[in-house]
Amino acid sequence: MVAGGTGMAPIKALLEDVADRKVKPRTQVFLGGRTWDDLYDFASLRKLSYSNPWLDVVPVVETDDGVSGAEHGTLADVITRYGAWADHDVVVCGSPAMIRATVSRMLVAGTPLDRITYDPFTMD
Numbered sequence: 001m002v003a004g005g006t007g008m009a010p011i012k013a014l015l016e017d018v019a020d021r022k023v024k025p026r027t028q029v030f031l032g033g034r035t036w037d038d039l040y041d042f043a044s045l046r047k048l049s050y051s052n053p054w055l056d057v058v059p060v061v062e063t064d065d066g067v068s069g070a071e072h073g074t075l076a077d078v079i080t081r082y083g084a085w086a087d088h089d090v091v092v093c094g095s096p097a098m099i100r101a102t103v104s105r106m107l108v109a110g111t112p113l114d115r116i117t118y119d120p121f122t123m124d
Contacts, residue, residue, distance in 0.1 A: 001014065001015075001027065001028065001029045001030070001090070001091045001093075002029075002030045002032075002075055002079055002090065002091070002092045002093070002094075002102055003029065003030070003031050003032070003040075003092075003093050003094055004031075004032045004033065004075055004093070004094030004095055004098040005032075005033060005038065005040050005094055005095060005098075006040055006094075007040075007092075007093030007094030007095070007098070008031060008040040008041050008045070008093070009040075009041075009093075010091075010093045011029060011031075011091065011093055012041065012044075012045070014091065015027070015029070015045075015048065015055065018054075018055075019048075019052060024052070024054040025054065026054055026056075027054055027055050027056070028055075028056045028057075028058060029045065029049075029055070029056070029057050029058065030058045030060055030071075030075055030078060030079055031045060031057065031058070031059055031060065032059075032060035032061070032062070032074070032075035032078070032094075032098070033060070033061060033062070034061065034062045034063055035061055035062075035063050035065065036059070036061055036065075036070065038061075039059055039061070042057075042059060045057055058071055058078070059071070060072075060073065060074075060075055060078045062074055074098075074101065075094070075098055075101075075102050076098075076101040076102045076104070076105040076106075077105075079102060079105070079106065080105045080106060080108075080109040083109070084106075084109045084110030084111050085106065085109075085111045085115070086110050086111055086112060086115070087115075088111075088115065089115055089117070090106065090111060090115055090116045090117065091116075091117045091118070092106075092116065092117070092118040093118070093119070096119075099118050099119060103116055103118055
C-alpha cells in the first residue's frame with residue numbers, strides 16, 4: 001500500500017479490514033510526505049504496526065533534514081527502490097500527481113498494471 005498525505009485515510013480503512021480477517025496477508029505500507037510533519041496519521045499507523053506482526057510501515061520523506069528512521073525521496077523513488085512488486089497487489093492513494101508518478105514508475109519497474117489499484121480519474 002502506498003499513501004501520500006490524506007491518501008492514508010482509505011489505506012487505514014483497508015488495514016482495518018485486513019485486521020478483521022482470519023488470515024492476514026503480509027502487508028507493507030509506504031506513507032509519504034515532504035517532511036516528517038506531513039506524514040498523515042503516522043503515530044496511529046505506527047501503533048497499529050506494533051500490535052500486528054503482519055504489518056510493516058515505511059515512512060518516506062522528501063526532505064532530508066538529518067532525521068533518521070525514514071526513507072528519503074519521493075514515494076515513486078522509494079517504492080521502486082524496493083523492487084518491481086510483480087507478485088503483489090498494490091493500492092496507491094493520494095494526490096493525482098503522486099498517483100501518476102508512482103504508478104508510472106511502478107509500470108516501468110515491472111509491476112503489471114492489473115496488480116495496481118488507484119483512483120483512475122486522476123490518471124490522464
